[in-house]
Each structure stands twice: as C-alpha cells, then as structure tokens.
Amino acid sequence: MNAPATARRLRVHVLRYNPAEPEVLPRTQTYEVDEAEGMTLFILLSELREKHDPSLQFDFVCRAGVCGSCGMVINGRPGLACRTLTAELPADITLAPLPTFELIGDLSVNTGKWMREMTERLEAWVHTKEQEVDLRRHEERMDPDLADEVYELDRCIECGCCVAACGTAHMRRDFVGAVGINKVGRFRLDPRDARGDEDFYELLGNDDGVFGCMSLLACNDLCPKELPLQSQIAFLRRRLARI
Amino acid sequence: MNSTHAGMLAADAIRPRASRWPARLDVAQSVSGLLLALFMWGHMVFVASILVSKDAMWTITKLFEGYFVFGESYPGIVSVIVALVFGLFILHAGLALRKFPANYRQYSLFGRHMRGMRHEDTTLWYWQVLTGFALFFLASAHLWWMLTHPGMIGPYASADRVWGDHFWILYLLLLFAVELHGGIGLYRLAVKWGVFEGKDPAASRRRLRAAKWTITVFLIALGLATLAAYVKIGIEHAPQRGERYTPAWVQHEGGES
Ligand code: HEM
Ligand code: SF4
Ligand code: SF4
Ligand code: FES
Numbered sequence: 001m002n003a004p005a006t007a008r009r010l011r012v013h014v015l016r017y018n019p020a021e022p023e024v025l026p027r028t029q030t031y032e033v034d035e036a037e038g039m040t041l042f043i044l045l046s047e048l049r050e051k052h053d054p055s056l057q058f059d060f061v062c063r064a065g066v067c068g069s070c071g072m073v074i075n076g077r078p079g080l081a082c083r084t085l086t087a088e089l090p091a092d093i094t095l096a097p098l099p100t101f102e103l104i105g106d107l108s109v110n111t112g113k114w115m116r117e118m119t120e121r122l123e124a125w126v127h128t129k130e131q132e133v134d135l136r137r138h139e140e141r142m143d144p145d146l147a148d149e150v151y152e153l154d155r156c157i158e159c160g161c162c163v164a165a166c167g168t169a170h171m172r173r174d175f176v177g178a179v180g181i182n183k184v185g186r187f188r189l190d191p192r193d194a195r196g197d198e199d200f201y202e203l204l205g206n207d208d209g210v211f212g213c214m215s216l217l218a219c220n221d222l223c224p225k226e227l228p229l230q231s232q233i234a235f236l237r238r239r240l241a242r243i
Numbered sequence: 244m245n246s247t248h249a250g251m252l253a254a255d256a257i258r259p260r261a262s263r264w265p266a267r268l269d270v271a272q273s274v275s276g277l278l279l280a281l282f283m284w285g286h287m288v289f290v291a292s293i294l295v296s297k298d299a300m301w302t303i304t305k306l307f308e309g310y311f312v313f314g315e316s317y318p319g320i321v322s323v324i325v326a327l328v329f330g331l332f333i334l335h336a337g338l339a340l341r342k343f344p345a346n347y348r349q350y351s352l353f354g355r356h357m358r359g360m361r362h363e364d365t366t367l368w369y370w371q372v373l374t375g376f377a378l379f380f381l382a383s384a385h386l387w388w389m390l391t392h393p394g395m396i397g398p399y400a401s402a403d404r405v406w407g408d409h410f411w412i413l414y415l416l417l418l419f420a421v422e423l424h425g426g427i428g429l430y431r432l433a434v435k436w437g438v439f440e441g442k443d444p445a446a447s448r449r450r451l452r453a454a455k456w457t458i459t460v461f462l463i464a465l466g467l468a469t470l471a472a473y474v475k476i477g478i479e480h481a482p483q484r485g486e487r488y489t490p491a492w493v494q495h496e497g498g499e500s
Contacts, residue, residue: 073359076358076359076361077359077360077361077362165360165362167356167365167368170349170352170353170356171344171352171353201261201266202260202261205261205266206261206262206265207265207341209265211266211269214342214368215431215434215435216362216364216365217364217434217448218362218364218365221364222362228444230437230444230448231437231440231444234434234435234436234437234440235437237269237435237436237437238437240266241266241270243263243266
C-alpha cells in the first residue's frame with residue numbers, strides 16, 4: 001500500500017455509560033487507533049472492541065446501511081456508523097448514543113422500542129376494506145409509477161437519525177418525528193389502504209404530530225436514505241389542515 | 244349497509260373525534276405571521292419615504308390621516324390601523340408561545356442539540372425564538388406609543404422623537420429584531436407549507452434561503468439609512484423641537500399641519 005507513513009492516528013472519544021451500572025458515572029473514554037484505508041466507523045469500532053475494550057457496546061447487523069441499527073451521534077450529528085468513512089472526519093472523532101432513545105449502554109440505544117410504539121400509535125400498517133383478508137386471492141395490481149412512489153417512502157430503515165436530529169423531538173418527548181409522518185404518508189399513498197384524510201387526521205392532526213413540527217428540516221438534511229421528508233411533511237400539513 | 248359496517252361506525256362514534264384546533268392554530272400562526280411580515284414591508288416603504296423628501300413622507304402621513312379624502316386630518320384613523328396590527332401581533336405572539344421552550348430543561352436541551360448539530364435551519368429557529376421574545380417588549384412599546392399618539396407622525400415630529408426623545412435606541416433594536424425574525428419566518432413559511440417547492444425541493448430551498456438573506460440585508464440597510472435620515476433631521480431641528488412640518492405648497496394654499 002502506498003505511504004502508510006501518512007496514515008493518521010485517530011483519537012476516538014466515546015461517551016460511555018451503562019444504565020445497569022449506575023454507580024459508574026457517564027464518562028468520555030478516548031482510544032487511539034491507526035486509520036486504515038477505506039475505514040468506516042463500523043470497522044473502527046470493531047477494532048476497538050477486539051483489541052482495546054471488549055466491554056464497549058454498540059449495534060451493527062448489516063454493515064451496509066440497510067438495517068438501521070448503527071445510528072449514533074458522530075461529531076455532534078446523527079448518522080449511520082457503517083456508512084461513515086473515517087476519511088471524511090477529522091482526526092478527533094466524538095461518538096455518542098442517539099439521545100432521543102432509551103439507552104441500552106454506551107453507543108447502543110433501543111430504537112426498536114420507540115419505533116414500535118410510534119408504529120402502533122400511528123397504526124402504520126395497511127388497513128384493508130375487508131375485515132377478513134382472503135389469502136388465496138391474488139393481490140390487486142398496482143400502477144408501477146404509484147408502486148415506485150410508495151417504495152420511495154418505504155425505503156425508511158427506522159434508524160432514528162431524523163428523530164435524533166430534530167430539535168422538536170429533543171424538547172417534546174411525544175413528538176412522532178419525521179419517520180412517523182413519513183409512515184403516514186406512505187400508507188396514505190397505498191391504494192390497498194382504505195383510510196382517508198379524516199382517519200389520518202385522527203392519528204397525526206395534533207401538536208405531537210404534523211402540527212408540532214417546527215420545520216427545522218434537520219430530519220430532511222440528515223436522513224441517511226435521503227427520504228423526501230421536507231416535501232412529505234409539508235404535503236401532509238397542507239392536507240390535514242384542510243380537513 | 245351490512246351489520247358489520249354499522250357496528251364499526253358505532254365504535255367509531257364512541258371515540259371522540261380529534262379536535263380541529265391544532266390545524267386551525269397552525270394556520271392562524273402562519274397567516275398572522277405572513278400578514279405581519281407583509282405589513283412590515285409596507286411600513287418600511289412608508290417610513291423610508293423620508294429618504295425621498297420631507298414632502299414625500301408628509302404626504303404619506305397625511306394619506307393615512309385621511310387628509311386628501313376629507314380635506315382635514317383624522318389621526319384616529321392611524322389609531323385604528325395600529326390597533327388592528329396590535330391585535331394581529333398579540334394573536335401571533337400568543338400562538339408562538341406554544342412553540343417556545345417551556346422550561347429551562349427544554350431550553351438547554353435545544354441549545355446543546357443546536358451547538359452539536361451546526362445545522363443552519365436549526366440555528367435559525369433559535370434566532371427566531373430569541374428575536375420573537377425581544378419583539379414582545381420592543382414592538383409592544385412602539386405600538387402602544389403610536390396607538391396613543393397617532394397625530395405625532397411627520398417629518399419633524401418623528402425626527403424629534405427619534406433624536407430628542409431618544410427613540411432611536413428602541414428603533415435600532417426593533418429594526419434588527421423584526422428583519423431577522425420576519426425574514427426567517429417567511430422562509431420557514433415557504434418550507435413549512437411547501438410553497439415554491441417545484442420539482443427539486445432542495446434547489447428551491449437553497450434559492451429561498453439566498454432570497455431570504457438578500458431581503459434581510461437589504462431591509463436592514465434601508466432601515467439604517469432611514470433611521471440615519473431621521474437622526475440628521477432631528478439634530479438639525481433640535482432648536483425648534485416640537486414645531487411641525489408643513490410643505491411650502493401647502494403654506495401657499497393656506498393649509499395647516
Ligand atoms: C411578540 C412578537 C413576536 C413573537 C414572540 C413571535 C414569535 C414567533 C415564533 C416563535 C415563531 C416560530 C413559530 C413556529 O416555529 O411555528 C414565529 C413565526 C413567524 N413570525 Fe413571529 N413573532 C413575533 C412577531 C412577529 C412579527 C412582528 C412578524 C413580522 C415581521 C412575525 C413574522 C413571523 C412569521 C412570518 C413566522 C412564520 C410562521 C410559521 O412558522 O407558521 N412575527 N414567530
Ligand atoms: S426517515 Fe430517514 S432518518 Fe428517519 S428513520 Fe427513516 S431512514 Fe432513518
Ligand atoms: S422538520 Fe424539523 S421539526 Fe419537523 S420533523 Fe424535521 S427536524 Fe423535526
Ligand atoms: S449496520 Fe445496518 S445500517 Fe449500519
């Protein structure tokens with residue numbers, strides 16, 4: 001490899017706290033690691049755990065920006081660790097858990113619990129017209145352009161970055177976040193869903209829903225999947241304000 | 244209708260329908276903000292007329308007092324307009340209160356978040372809250388004064404107030420607070436409701452932000468020039484403080500002011 005002499009020595013400052021050991025206060029622990037070519041934060045953290053500190057907690061599954069489990073605060077901004085190259089960061093890297101979710105330990109948070117509660121609250125699943133779904137019948141065909149539109153919104157991986165990036169969510173615990181608003185937008189598009197805007201107003205038409213959003217747009221700017229959150233929120237706001 | 248459907252409706256009816264007020268309040272906040280911002284643009288044109296000439300400013304003042312319609316001045320008309328703006332302002336401020344950090348905890352959570360994020364629109368919101376808070380006091384003082392002294396507007400009357408009565412301090416703070424707040428507010432209105440979004444929301448947002456800063460800088464510059472003009476007249480007019488301005492052509496006609 002060319003010029004290992006120029007490889008940087010990274011100083012990684014990790015915010016550490018384990019709720020199971022409340023007597024050990026939250027603290028920042030600093031590790032020094034040699035940067036490798038094409039190193040992502042996932043590779044870096046795995047190396048830390050292998051060589052320096054087996055007690056370090058963090059989550060990864062897919063390592064390819066698909067599962068949404070590796071969201072963390074990277075130098076102050078939420079992002080996916082597996083999709084972040086150390087080359088894009090300064091030599092001092094500060095890592096912290098996503099602040100709006102229940103802490104499991106160190107960099108690991110329980111986004112799953114939050115997402116499940118939000119999904120139940122917003123009834124984010126297809127509500128069919130029929131009470132009983134006949135599983136033997138073929139599904140109705142969907143217009144390909146519409147299917148694309150639904151898919152575009154369905155790309156959300158529930159990583160929680162939009163929630164952690166949202167100033168409103170920081171101040172108000174019950175705010176559904178852009179991920180929630182986007183979900184309603186997704187089912188609103190779905191022709192199999194029998195619900196209309198009146199029904200969606202019941203779920204989202206309040207100050208914890210779309211009218212609580214203060215249009216700071218950090219969600220839109222930091223979503224790792226680049227979902228059109230700005231347009232979705234504005235669209236639903238217009239729709240639901242008309243009810 | 245079959246019986247299952249009827250059963251569903253009954254179940255629906257038992258659950259109280261969600262209130263429509265959150266939607267109405269959100270719209271009211273935006274509409275009141277928009278009207279205030281548009282009024283402030285008009286207001287800037289009226290006061291900046293002093294940069295054209297004393298006669299121009301005098302004419303606009305008299306226009307608002309109904310002089311050219313009724314043949315004499317009714318400052319009460321100005322009071323009515325001020326009262327309407329004041330009402331709108333109180334409505335808007337009341338609605339905006341819902342968005343303020345409700346306690347120190349929320350305030351510090353937002354502050355910490357903002358410093359970490361280094362995200363322009365998040366920071367702009369902080370400035371909007373800060374300037375909005377300042378406007379509670381600054382704009383109230385100004386509005387109350389104009390409500391109770393509607394006849395005291397004119398090239399000399401206003402200049403004497405700006406310089407002789409030291410109102411320039413209030414107006415200087417007010418200028419920055421209103422232009423920052425109104426500019427950010429209008430930008431936020433556009434992204435919040437998705438107007439001017441077009442095919443490429445990211446590109447239109449960049450353009451909106453550029454337009455917002457251009458307008459803000461222009462209006463602050465215009466406001467500073469205007470304020471300087473009143474200060475200059477106020478200094479020159481200090482020896483005759485209290486005397487009212489009457490254009491030469493009105494004096495020839497034997498009119499008064
Ligand atoms: C006591 C005085 C005022 C206070 C406390 C205040 C406060 C606020 C706050 C906190 C917001 C943000 C609301 C949100 O995020 O949804 C806001 C929005 C806004 N303000 Fe004000 N404001 C005041 C006066 C004014 C004035 C004089 C103008 C006109 C220049 C103005 C124009 C706007 C606009 C256009 C918006 C955007 C509305 C929206 O986001 O729906 N405000 N105001
Ligand atoms: S909307 Fe984007 S940032 Fe939010 S959870 Fe989904 S993928 Fe993550
Ligand atoms: S636009 Fe702002 S307030 Fe609304 S969800 Fe996104 S980050 Fe939160
Ligand atoms: S590990 Fe799956 S998104 Fe990062």
